[in-house]
Amino acid sequence: xxxxxxxxxxxxxxxxxxxxxxxxxxxxxxxxxxxxxxxxxxxxxxxxxxxxxxxxxxxxxxxxxxxxxxxxxxxxxxxxxxxxxxxxxxxxxxxxxxxxxxxxxxxxxxxxxxxxxxxxxxxxxxxxxxxxxxxxxxxxxxxxxxxxxxxxxxxxxxxxxxxxxxxxxxxxxxxxxxxxxxxxxxxxxxxxxxxxxxxxxxxxxxxxxxxxxxxxxxxxxxxxxxxxxxxxxxxxxxxxxxxxxxxxxxxxxxxxxxxxxxxxxxxxxxxxxxxxxxxxxxxxxxxxxxxxxxxxxxxxxxxxxxxxxxxxxxxxxxxxxxxxxxxxxxxxxxxxxxxxxxxxxxxxxxxxxxxxxxxxxxxxxxxxxxxxxxxxxxxxxxxxxxxxxxxxxxxxxxxxxxxxxxxxxxxxxxxxxxxxxxxx
Amino acid sequence: xxxxxxxxxxxxxxxxxxxxxxxxxxxxxxxxxxxxxxxxxxxxxxxxxxxxxxxxxxxxxxxxxxxxxxxxxxxxxxxxxxxxxxxxxxxxxxxxxxxxxxxxxxxxxxxxxx
Numbered sequence: 001x002x003x004x005x006x007x008x009x010x011x012x013x014x015x016x017x018x019x020x021x022x023x024x025x026x027x028x029x030x031x032x033x034x035x036x037x038x039x040x041x042x043x044x045x046x047x048x049x050x051x052x053x054x055x056x057x058x059x060x061x062x063x064x065x066x067x068x069x070x071x072x073x074x075x076x077x078x079x080x081x082x083x084x085x086x087x088x089x090x091x092x093x094x095x096x097x098x099x100x101x102x103x104x105x106x107x108x109x110x111x112x113x114x115x116x117x118x119x120x121x122x123x124x125x126x127x128x129x130x131x132x133x134x135x136x137x138x139x140x141x142x143x144x145x146x147x148x149x150x151x152x153x154x155x156x157x158x159x160x161x162x163x164x165x166x167x168x169x170x171x172x173x174x175x176x177x178x179x180x181x182x183x184x185x186x187x188x189x190x191x192x193x194x195x196x197x198x199x200x201x202x203x204x205x206x207x208x209x210x211x212x213x214x215x216x217x218x219x220x221x222x223x224x225x226x227x228x229x230x231x232x233x234x235x236x237x238x239x240x241x242x243x244x245x246x247x248x249x250x251x252x253x254x255x256x257x258x259x260x261x262x263x264x265x266x267x268x269x270x271x272x273x274x275x276x277x278x279x280x281x282x283x284x285x286x287x288x289x290x291x292x293x294x295x296x297x298x299x300x301x302x303x304x305x306x307x308x309x310x311x312x313x314x315x316x317x318x319x320x321x322x323x324x325x326x327x328x329x330x331x332x333x334x335x336x337x338x339x340x341x342x343x344x345x346x347x348x349x350x351x352x353x354x355x356x357x358x359x360x361x362x363x364x365x366x367x368x369x370x371x372x373x374x375x376x377x378x379x380x381x382x383x384x385x386x387x388x389x390x391x392x393x394x395x396x397x398x399x400x401x402x403x404x405x406x407x408x409x410x411x412x413x414x415x416x417x418x419x420x421x422x423x424x
Numbered sequence: 425x426x427x428x429x430x431x432x433x434x435x436x437x438x439x440x441x442x443x444x445x446x447x448x449x450x451x452x453x454x455x456x457x458x459x460x461x462x463x464x465x466x467x468x469x470x471x472x473x474x475x476x477x478x479x480x481x482x483x484x485x486x487x488x489x490x491x492x493x494x495x496x497x498x499x500x501x502x503x504x505x506x507x508x509x510x511x512x513x514x515x516x517x518x519x520x521x522x523x524x525x526x527x528x529x530x531x532x533x534x535x536x537x538x
Contacts, residue, residue, distance in 0.1 A: 265529065269428065269529065272531060272532065273532055273536070276532050276533070276534060276535045276536070277535040277536060298498060298520075298528070298529075299520075299529050299531065302496065302505070302518070302520050302529075302531045303531050305496075305502065305505050305506060305509060306509055306518050306531050306533040307533075308509075308510075
C-alpha cells in the first residue's frame, strides 16, 4: 500500500469567466480527500494596491491605484458588467465555500496592449512568492487568456507541474499564441476534444499525459433549470414588452471581429437587414468589449429598440439565465463561441455568421454563412424549420469536472517527469 | 458612413435616388451632406409629388427633400428613443446621429418590401 500524501493543487483565477469555467472542476476537486485546493485571485484589490503602499510611504503608487480604483467603481455604477472583479470573485468564492489563499494585484482592465503587458509584469514579480508560500504541488490553469502566460512561466521556472485545460484548440487573436505557448510549458493536458488531443501530440506532448475530458462548462448545463416561467419576474427588462418566451424566439449575439476593423459596421448592417426579415421574436445580447464593439453593440441595441415590442436587448446576462435562453431559443444567430459548444450540447440550431470562429470545431447543429442578408435569412428559416438537434457529445458529456478531478486525485506526482521531452 | 444602402449625398439627382430606393426596398433614403451630417429624407411620395410638379431625372434632390427628418441621437436614453419611435410609427428608416448631427448609421425598422 502506498502512503497517501495530500496534494496541493493551486488554481489561479483572473476574471469571472475563468471562475465560471473552473467552478465545476473546483467543486469536484473539493470532494477528493487526498487533495487540498488552493485559490489565488489574480485581480486588483484595495488593500494590496492602496493601503499597503500608503503604509510603506509609497505615495505615488497608492494615489495612482486610488485613481484607477475610483474610476472602476464609477464605471461599475454606469455599466453593470464592469464590476470590480476582485471583490466579485472573492464574494462568489466564499459563497461557494472556497478558500482565497492569496490575492495578487493584477490590473487587467486597461483595455490597451501596454496595460495588459504591465499587468503581466506585476504577476511575474508577485506570484513566485505566493507559490512558494503555498507550497503548490500542481498548478491548474484554464484556457488562453494573455495573463496566463506569466503564471505558467513562473510555475515552470519553479518546477511546479502545470495542468492545462482546453489546450490544442484553434482560434483567432493573441489567444491562439498564448494557448499553444502554455501547452509547451504544461505537463498534463485536459483538451476538450479528440482533435485537440491529436494537435497536442503533434506539438510534441506525450499521449500518456493527455486526458480528453470534455468541456467543464457543460457540467453546469446538467443542473440548470431551463424553465422560463420566472424569467420575466427576474428580468425587469421585459416589463412593457410583449415578448412571449413561450412563443418561438431567436437569440442574437454578434461580437466584433478584431481583425475586420471598419468592416464590422457593414457586417452588422447586413445582419440587421437580415434580422428585419426574420419574423421571429428576437432577444439580442450585447457583445464583448473587444476593439470594434461600438460598431456592433450600438447598432444592435438601436435595432432592438426599433422593433417595438418584438425584441429585447440585454447588455449582459447571468450565465444560468443565458443558458436558459440558449436552450429555449428556436434558433441562435451570430458568432458567439457558445453557439458552437454549449449549443451543440443543448441541441439548439445555430446560424453562424462570418468568420470569427473560423477553424473551430463545430457540431451538426451549426450552419455557417457569410455576410449576406439573403443567405442569413434563408439559413435561419431552414434552421427554424429543422427544429432542435440531438445533443452532440463531441465537446463533452457534462462530466468533465469529475473526470479532471479523478485524474488529478490518482496522479502520482513523484512519478511525473518535470523535465519535458519532445514526443515524436 | 460608407456604402450604406440607406443614405445618399445631397448633391445626388432624382435619378440617383430612384436607383437607391429601388435597391434598398424601403421606399425612402436618408440624405446627408459631404460631412455625413443629416440633411433630410426623400421618400417615394416625395419623388412622386416632385415629378408631378415637373421635376426631371436630373433635378437635384436638395430641391425636393423633406428636411423634417425623424432621428435618434446616440446619446438618447432608451426611454427617450422609444418615445420618439412610438410617436413616429410611420418611419421605416431610423437615422442614428452623434452630437454633431452626423449620421452614424441607419437602422431599417421594417423588412424590405419586394
